Amino acid sequence: MSVSQLQKNKHLLLRAGFGFNLSQTKDLEQLPLTDIWKKLSATYTFQPLALKEVPENLDYQKVSKLDADGKKEIQKRNRRENIEINLKFLNFMVQSEDQLREKMAFFWNGHFATRVVSSKFNLQLLNTIREKSLGNFGDLLKAVSQSPSMLQFLNNQQNKKDHPNENFAREVMELFTLGRRNYTEKDIKEGARAFTGWSFQADGSFFERPKQHDFGTKTFLGKTGNFDGNDILNIILDQKATSKFIVTKIYRFFVNEKANPSIIEHLSDQFYESKYDIKKLMTEIFTAKWFYSEENIGAKIKSPVELMAGIMRILPMEIAKPENLIVYQKLLGQMLLYPPNVAGWPSGNSWIDSSTLMLRLQIPQIWSGLRPLELKPKSDDDIEMGLKNSQNTYASFKNPTITIDWNLVEEAFKNKNISDYLLQNKSSLDEKTVQQFSESSVKQRIVNTMSTPEFQLC
Structure with missing residues (x-):
């Protein structure tokens, strides 16, 4: 079966962004791929995500001395602002012309x-990632490694000379750069020594504590010297294994869960030789003929956020209570700002089980007002960001106030x-199949088509 121009165009928009929006349907069948890629890869002015109120600088030693009411007030503000960050990030995915940036940031x-x-x-971390998402991987790695979110999450505040904490060094190598089997336990221990003293101020700025740093000689990945954290990251970037690890993960996310060893080898060499130029790598992927081969079309299961953002790009909607979208993220298993662990979210078949598949198929009907939401999240206030204590009960989520401009x-x-x-893959579905279970209206046919298993693929 040959791949049509329309399929190729949708494929590029789905993988390099979050799908086409309604305004693109007019010319989508005729547009050359080069025109679509030109718009996707254009340089747009970076728009940092901003909150209504500037978050406070919190001195955690002072916070620890507050009374219960004071601590509760800070928790409430953090929850409220984290919800705002979540929804604004999702809105960038839906509304921004800078689709490639937002997809890379995702x-x-x-x-x-x-x-x-x-x-x-x-x-701070999200804006760092968004701003540097298409730049140099080394710059991105160093900026993220020195962010308060990462240093706090991986316990580097507790990484001090004489009592090194290995968590940060281990995850930097295992999950962010080299991948397993490309380093030893000795490298972890020596790397942890180099990262001692890496910390941050109350305003989130990076801060090195010299009294906590181990200035002794270290041997790391075959090199010996008086290394600090930046030296360790540079040595990691010198390893071709880092390029291959990153390229493999990018390939599985943007192209196909089934890795193609020869293509990955080629891309890894190019990425390494470019000194980790992310945009150059993505350009090579999205302009390659093999990217548009039949085996890659409709071969991936949309993640929950990709599914939600894709529907919202196609159906122009007003959401009176956008915080409702937090509950959908939780029910579907992908809540922005709240990954299950340091390894991030799963992918592929992991997105589908008996409960999530049913909801995924029903979302177009629920958001169109044709049926209520009949599920509710398990009570977990940490994940719900305080929503269960708000005046809104889960009953309100059964009838989300969404207005779609069907005209x-x-x-x-x-x-x-x-x-x-x-749909990208219609192996078991065609227009007649959709029509026989629907009214003749465009609205009903769209809702029914979005409610099929095939719509879950991209």
Whole structure:
């Protein structure tokens, strides 16, 4: 089966961004790939994510001395601002023209996974990742490694000479750069010594504590010297294994869960030779003929955030209570700012089980007002960011106040084969199948098509 121009165009928009938006349906079937890529890869002015109120600088020694009411007030503010960060990040994914940046930021947000209470630190790290998402991987790695979120999450505040904490050094190598089997336990111990003293101020700025740093000689990945943390990161970047590890993870996220060894080898060499130029790597991927081969079309299961953002890009909607989207993220298993662990979110078949699949299929109907939400999250106030204590009960989530402009949608899809636009893989579905279970309206056909298993693929 040959791959149509429309499929190729959708494939690029789904993988390099969060899918096409309604305004793109008019010319999507005829547009050359080069035109789409030109817009995706254009240089846009970076827009940092900002909150309504500037987060406070918190001295944690002073916070620890506050009474119960004072601590509770700080917790409430952090929860409120973390919800705001979550929803604004999701809104950038849906609304921003800078789709490639936001998709890369979404990838790096899962790669450099952290989970901290401080809204200030979460905001700082997210903006760092968003700003540097298409730049140099070495610069991104160093900026993230020196962020208060990462240093706090991986316990480097407790990494001191004479009592080194190995957690930070271990995860930097295992999860962020080299991958397993490319270092030894001795390298972890020596690396941890080099990172001693790395800390941060109350305002989130990086701070080295010389009295806590081990200035002794270390031997790391075959090199010996009086290394500090930056030296360790540079030595890691000198390893070709780092390039291969990052490229493999990018390939599985953006191309196919099944790695192609020869392509990955080629991309890894190019990435290493470019000194870790992220945008150059992504350009090579998204302009390669093999990227548009049939085996890569519709081969990935959309993550919950990709599914939600994709629907929101196609259906112009007003959400009166956007905080409701937090509950959907939790129910589907991918809550922004709250990865399950330092390894980040799972992928592929891990997104699907009996409960999540049912909700994934029902979301288009629920958001269209055709059925209520009949599930509720397990009580977990840490994950819910305080929502269970708010005046809104879970009953309010069963009827989210969402208004969709169906007139715009119907005009955009007028005289179009809806399944051709909404589905990448129609092996078991065609337009007639959708129509026989629906009314003749465009609205009903779109909702029904979005409610199929095939819509879960990209």
